[in-house]
Amino acid sequence: MRKLALSLFLTGFLALSSHADELKMQANAPDRYVVVKGDTLWDISGKFLKDPWKWPQIWGMNKAEIKNPHWIYPGDVIVLDRSSGTPRLSLYKGESSRTVRLSPKVRVEDATEQGIPAIPASSINAFLSQxxxxxxxxxxxxxxxxxxxxxxxxxxxxxxxxxxxxxxxxxxxxxxxxxxxxxxxxxxxxxxxxxxxxxxxxxxxxxxxxxxxxxxxxxxxxxxxxxxxxASDTYSFRYVPHAPERDINGQVISAYGGVAEIGQYGTVVLNRGARDGLDEGAVLAVYKKGNIIDKVQLPDARSGLVMVYRVFDKVSYALVMQTNRSVNLLDVVRNP
Structure with missing residues (x-):
């Protein structure tokens, strides 16, 4: 049995609405990619997609499939198929030398295997229990x-x-x-x-x-x-990026550690939680509030993406995944 595994736990929901169906591919997306130790779901998705959180769509997965875990290991080969006009990924298993499509299945993982989470574990491991x-x-x-x-x-x-x-x-x-x-x-x-x-x-x-x-x-x-x-909390790191099923319009109300400016892989607190429709893995876009100049309200400027990793009823903790400028208190968060 393999000692090292890249475990992609597909357990979230993805609302495949008509406006979210379009997949924007990277200009240099490879035809095939060999999974290596240290990869994450977000990293691999970003090699093919401009919006890495749309991973389940390029696999052609439905909601039932997304709820079930699928496992990818170092040495497996991900193949991009463009022949149908709609890009799709398939998985070529390095161990069994066969091509498989992602589908619901159950796999028992040996306790000695070291699963690597879908996002950098080092960025949230300390915050999960804190x-x-x-x-x-x-x-x-x-x-x-x-x-x-x-x-x-x-x-x-x-x-x-x-x-x-x-x-x-x-x-x-x-x-x-x-x-x-x-x-x-x-x-x-x-x-x-x-x-x-x-x-x-x-x-x-x-x-x-x-x-x-x-x-x-x-x-x-x-x-x-x-x-x-x-100290009884346990966490599985079963995150998969997905859009919230409901419209979210919230704000950053705190930053872990009390810092004023938050960069990539920093933790922020949002004034929206489970009661508002957020769940673990939900991705939100961050916006800087537009200034008012000569009584004219300028539009909000998008500055990055955050992914929710811990949810309470009224608030949630999110990880800054991408940013082109620092995230600050009172920045706006909305559906991506």
């Missing part, structure tokens, strides 16, 4: 750090600390969190949620009340009173 949006009082009842045996205000990785007991005695791995700023809708002023700061991780060494923990990782200074939540 940014949180919660209601204002969501952490009130969570276990809290009481302090160390020594009288110290600042704690970090390697320190032994005590904390109040958790409700579930089976939990031994924790995320260390601290309530953060309110996320407000710039359009209505309504509070959409509260961003929770990720500070690190801890492991219970001795259960009880108080319980004794060891801080195993710290990305910020940890203090008495910081809260604990079970």
């Amino acid at each position: 940014p949180f949006v919660m209601d204002e009082n969501a952490l009130n009842d969570a276990p809290r750090i009481l302090g160390a045996q020594e009288d110290r205000m600042i704690l970090g990785a390697g320190d032994q600390v005590y904390a109040t007991n958790g409700r579930d005695a089976s939990v031994s791995n924790w995320k260390i969190l601290r309530p953060g700023k309110a996320l407000k809708d710039p359009e209505t002023g309504a509070v959409l949620g509260y961003e929770v700061m990720y500070l690190g991780e801890a492991h219970t060494e001795l259960a009880g009340d108080p319980q004794r923990l060891r801080i195993t990782r710290s990305s910020e200074e940890i203090q008495n009173g910081d809260r604990l939540l079970p």
Whole structure:
């Protein structure tokens, strides 16, 4: 069994509306491409398409097929067929030397295989378990750090600390969190949620009340009173770029890390979420708001693309995939 795999998980929905059917090919699109280690879905798509997120269309996939996973490995050959007038891709398996069309199927992956995600894992891996949006009082009842045996205000990785007991005695791995700023809708002023700061991780060494923990990782200074939540989230990186099924008109309301200008592979927070029709993998175009000159409103200027990778009810986190200028707070996001 192959040790290294490029795993393209096609699990999103793609609305194949009439205005989205046109595929714009790269002028130098190759007739064939050999998949190599380190490739991503977005990278491979960009070799053939000017709009990489339209990958499922060039494979001629329907919604049922997009929901099922398909796997591509280093050594496989992707072939571009232009003969019918509508460009289509097929896959020539390097291992079995046969051409196959993408179709629904199930494949069991060996746990020792290292799947490579559809977008750069290094760009979002740290953020998947870190940014949180919660209601204002969501952490009130969570276990809290009481302090160390020594009288110290600042704690970090390697320190032994005590904390109040958790409700579930089976939990031994924790995320260390601290309530953060309110996320407000710039359009209505309504509070959409509260961003929770990720500070690190801890492991219970001795259960009880108080319980004794060891801080195993710290990305910020940890203090008495910081809260604990079970570190039980798991993520599959099953993203495929697709257009939202509903019309989206939102804004960038925050940037992870508090930076003012966000470049490629930076994380932004949007004031639209699941209730608005966004899901993981949804692609949105970013626009700079047009200036007003002599009382004339100039049109908005498109500046890049973002892809949603984590969705909450009222907000979502998105990765800046392409940009010809920096993304800033209050930039507009719309359907691509």
